[in-house]
Amino acid sequence: MHGISVISEASRETEINEAGLSDEAESNVSEDVVSNANAGGMKPVHAGVEERNEVSTVAEATPLPLDEPTDEPLDASDRLPAADLEVEQSMLPLARQNVTFEQRVGYVVAVVVLGGTIAVSATILFAVPSLWRFAVIPGWLALAGFMTFSSHFWPQIKHRHYRWRSSDAGMEIHRGVLWKHRIAIPVLRVQHVDVSQGPVQRLFELGSLTIHTAGTRNASVIIEGLGYENALQLRDELLAQKETLDASE
Amino acid sequence: MQASEFEGELQEQLVNTAHYVSNEPLGPLLESASSNWDEPRRLHYSSVIFEAISKVREYIFPAVIGLFSATQGGWGIWIAGIVFGGSVLATLLRYFTLRYGIQDGEFVIKEGLLFRRTRSVPIRKIQNVDLVQNVLHRVFGVAEVKVETASGTEAEATLRVLTKLQIEELRAVVLDVNADEVAPDERLSGEGTLPAVSSATSLSGRSRLLHTISTKNLIQAGVCSNRGAVFIGIVFGFFFQGQFVEGWQPGAGRHFWRKYIPSTSWLPDWIDTSWLSGWAGITLLCVVLFFLLRLLGMIWYVHRFYGYRLEQVGNDFWISCGLLTRVSATVPRNRIQFISVHRPLLLRWMGLASIRIETAGGAGVESENASTTVSRRWFVPVLMDDEVDELLSKLRPEMNWLESKSEMVWHGVSPLTEKRLQRKAIIFGVIATAVGLAVMRPWGWIAGPLLVPILLWLACKKSRAKRFGRADWGVVYQSGFLIRKMSFAFFDRIQGVGIQQSPFDRRWKMATLQVDTAAAGPAEHTIDIACLDQEFAIQQFGEFQRDAAKQRPSWA
Structure with a gap:
């Protein structure tokens, strides 16, 4: 499997925005970090846009939970139980430039x-x-x-209410300001993955990731506003992950 | 793998493979057939007739217009002639050029003279060979065949028409290949050769009758159904033409009587004078329509499902039914995505239920034909309530429903649900009152207050009916009071899990848990478990996600 290094714009932004939160992403996020992030992290930071060019250099450090050699798949029971449907701060936001x-x-x-x-x-x-x-x-x-x-x-506001996570359990998206919505797609249900980029999105180095499943309502799940490189990487990782799982057993 | 199990039990239920038209055993038929597929096959000669009929149906409107303009002395007749001539030519061409056969494990159809078209479908990919046979087909002893694969929304190939023998030949090959796949130890011979005869004999041994429906049950189901509503609508439209409605006043009853009953000498005098007679007319009309509705429903059910048989052959379910138009369809077991048991109020009172299923691929709702309607929407149109559990465990043995039913832990909705639904009912009542008052004075408001107690009662029943249970194989969700539906989704078929919360939900600390499966159409029941306590819903969301991720998606 590829080393998971989906650390480009999105998670880098997390670092900037949320007091180094993503550094701790692999260890279970302690509550005070979450509250720090809640307190200070939500203000828009403009630094991100200017530093867009260094994207690739940051893409090595913090491995995502995916890289951990865990026996059990990462799932709800490992997380802090949430009492409501507010976004989980431990998850990744969209690219700042979005x-x-x-x-x-x-x-x-x-x-x-x-x-x-x-x-x-x-x-x-x-x-x-x-x-x-x-x-x-x-x-x-x-x-x-x-x-x-x-x-x-x-x-x-929308940006603040959008989080995603890719783990062994699959892809999970939390979104919505008034109408809150969470979607989870297990890796093995992924049929194929598209990355697309419109002309204006190209100016901002943004891309959309579309995950197709055989389902009805969630036949295609779109994450719009990822960094383009990030989206490409995520696609490769999802497919690699699926391949490994398909091959096992 | 199922074969030994079948042969062991229920020997008396073993039936011959007379799956669609007759009760003739298949064996002798096939022995007389040439079971080698070197020679490509042709359609039956009566194809020309049926192809022409379908073409005529297609061109009926242009033809009518053409004829109409011909009567006006135009050149429309020539256009109509050309269109008809062209279609007849196309029909003949299709008949004379179409060849089908089996080559290297692929089902191949070749047709066309100038533009040759060859289509080949790997036999392993074929999941259904469905037949439709109407009265005219029966005269010739033929049937229309649809070859379906899992992908796409339309039949892969439609062969109009083949003889019984040809169909059985084709089915035997398909079944044989698919049986090889599920039971490699039963493989009859090496690669490439497909011994139709030997497989056919084993095929008749493998078939097991699961369910038949008595005419009495069909009539009961028809009485309960609202199938006749369409016809009633037409009748109503016809009836309310003219001045019946325009001139309608409470005192204008005599119009009604005078109009529809020619001689009213035998009617009492008050018919002409009293305002009661108008209402009496309306009541009578409603009663008549009601009975008509029931009668039509009955006719529809009996016509559609007369002689219903559900059989299991290997890993496939075979359905055949129909009075005038016989339909025969197959549903591979591992294609079943979703099972739903429906119990509408009337049916429930009679101790009956129906089972619908969803299969992956195949036709969508919009392109339903006779065979898909039967195999999906009306998988088992009606059955006794106490037979449901047993049949369910045969549809999906892993589920082991007979046992897991009693062990199932049911989770209800949030305790606030009843209150929420009741509040909704009251708000609705208030709005209805206000609107009624605004629209129709002085008595328009009365509907609102009358509705409220009914809605409150329904809200109460509804919130209590809603519950779900989770086992290691999947989810069971039950809901509805008037139409009680119980649906089964399986973790290896679940494509995604979702959770949703509207601002209103948030006020009540509730959320909707959603389960996405590959097909959500004919069963008319999606697993959207609304009004769950939000904390519980989030916890369940995580667990659903984990359970679904653990199971590999299994479809052939």
Whole structure:
């Protein structure tokens, strides 16, 4: 099996963001580290975007739980029991630059929508010869507020509520801000894995990992916003893992 | 591996392989057949007729339009003629050029004159050889054959039509190869050769009858079903045409009577005068429709499933049934993804149930045909309640349901569920009242308060009906009060596990546990265990995940 070294943007960011949390990822994360991370780690850190180029150099140190020669597969009983569906801080977040990417895309959409709405409604309203026509301005402001929220803040919030983990038990994803969702795909159920990258994603060195299963609802599980290199590595590891498991027994 | 087990017990239940049309034993038929596949086979000559019929069905609309414009003196008749002529030519061409056969363990179909098309399917990949035989087919002693593999949503090949002998030949080969796979010790000969005759004799010995359905049970099931609803809808649409509805007032009953009963001299006078007569008419209509619905359901069930037989041959289940149109379908056991036992209220009262299954691959819901309908949606359309457990343990022996049923530890939903559902019922009642008041005055509001007690009662029943149990082989989930469904998913078939929580769930500290299987269609029951206590759900999520990861996915 490949040495598991899915340590590129995502986990590096974890280091920066969350007080070196991923260094401890292999030993069971002690509670105080989690609380540290909770306390200080959640603020957006902008350093990550500038240091994007050094990605490959970081990719050696901390092995993931996968590398440990454990007898038992890592599973729920090894973890701290969670009382609710908030994300587990011991899991990996998406690439930091994904937030920037989503924000930039959001800004463009916001400008187009806002500009378009204002232009159209203004043209119509110039025909209205009453002061009432200015009543639309609060509407514009509300729209602007909403667009600001959805383009600037929402990606950050979303990022905070997204975690993934690849272990012997398979792939696990926790996501969702209001509607919370967890998905677990055992390695042996993975049919094939795709990595894709859109043109704008390429600028940010982002990629999407799609895991296909034979299931119905979760026939394809997409992790959008991983670092591209990271996604490629993860794909190789998943397939290698599957191959080893298939060969055994 | 199943063969010895079968032969040991239930000798009297051994049946000959008369799986689809007749009760003639297969052996002599096959001996007369040439069992070598060097010569490619042709379709039966009546294929031309059936192919033409299906073509006519396809072109019926253009043809009607063409004929219509022909009556107007246009050149539509020529178009219609060309279309028809073309399709007849295509039909003939298909009949004369199509050859099928078996070469090097592959099922091969060749067709076409200018554009030759060759399709080959490895026999090992074939999982079903399904037949449909309608009345006209029976006249010629032939049937339509669908060869299906696990992949894809459509049949790999449709052979329209083959004779009984040809079909049995084909089936024997497929079964033989697949039997070789499950029982290598029973391998009859070396690679390459496929001795049809010897396998056929062992085949008839391997078949075991699992279930038949009496006509009485079919009628009962038909009475309980709402299958006639479609026809009733048509009747209603027809009936409410015209001014019956437009002129409808509570006092306008006489319109109804006068319209549909020509001579009303025998009717009492108040029919014309009293407002009661209108309501009497409506009531009568409803009663008539109700009985019609039941009758149609009955007819549908009897027509579809008359003479139902479920047999086990090796590792396959064979189903055959039908009164006018006979259907014969196979379901390989290791393709079964999901088993669901349905017990609607009426059926429950009669002590009956039905079993549906999901298989991997094969047709989806949207492309259902007669044979898939039978083999998946209506795996066992009706059976006695006390036979369910035994049959289930035959469908999936590893499950050992007869024993594990009593050992099963059932987990209920969160204790808050009842309260939550009741609150939902009350909110719904309030909304219904408000809407009713707004839409229809002065009595529109009355529906809401009337509904609330019923909804509360249902909420209570529903939350109590919901439970699940976990064994080392899989999960059992039961839910529903009006239609009680009990479904079985197996860890080696579970594709993924999920957990979901909406903001409303969060308020009640609940979550939904989801299990994803390869097919979720005809059984109409997905394992979405809602309203679990969130902490418990998270714990179960972890354990499901672990158990599913431990088991290798097993499908052929």
